Amino acid sequence: MQEIKIVVTPIDFSDNAKMIADSAAYVAGKFGAELHLVFVAQNFEDYSGFFVPPVNLPNLTKDLLESAQQKMEEFAESCREQAAAAGVPALRSHVLTGDVAEEIINYAKEVRSNMIVMGTHGYKGLERIMFGSVADKVVKTACCPVLTINPYRQDCGGQD
Template sequence: MQEIKKVLTPIDFSDNAEKIASAAAYIAGTFKAELHLIFVAQNFEDYSGFFVPPVNLPNLEAELFESAKQRMVTFTEENKSTFENYEVQGVTSEVLSGDVAEEILDYAKKNDIHLIVMGTHGYKGLERIMFGSVADKVVKTACCPVMTINPYRTECEEKQK
């Protein structure tokens, strides 16, 4: 097995993002690895069969992309102490645009990622039915091992008691 020196963690800025990033930081720190955080902004083209896009769609996409970049800077800064506490060997963050699963897989391949750490839950409801599970697609086609984390695990354990 290849030595783990680069860990990729896709985040979605949901309530669970900090849990996933913290777990990934722990793993990256354990292996003295770099941590790569990415957010993928879904293209509106993927919804073209469901609605007629407004004329100013390119402007909206550009604004959402810029907003996501700002949010990534804030997220990385807010979690800086966690990354330092786990002794992560550097944090890279990036915002991409496109199909979420495909962009995660492309990033992993292009950046020679050794392990992907991601949450099992992201999209919910109708979006999950329409687009399928991102984690499922990544697990089935990734060029490296994938560790999935159920962010609701502690809630599941409490319900069983």
């Protein structure tokens, strides 16, 4: 296995996002690897034929990306202390747009990531039916190992 220098972690700003980011920081810290937090805003232009949006779609996309960038900066700032304590030499954050799974995979290739650490749950209900399981797609097609974390599992009683 190649040396792990860059860990990519997709973030969805859900209630579990901080736990996933802290877990990714722990893993990255063990390897002395950079941690890249990424948020992917779903590209709704692909669905514009299904409905008539009440607002101009390009303006909505621009506003969404600006809001996501601000939220990502705040989220990354809240993770810096934990990442530094875990031994992460650099924490970077990025906002992307497009198909969520594809953008995660493309970003990991672009930065030559050696590992992806991500949660197993994000979308639920109708959204999951429409968009599918992002984690499943990433695991099946990623260019590097993928460590998945189920945020709903109780501690399995590992070593103290």
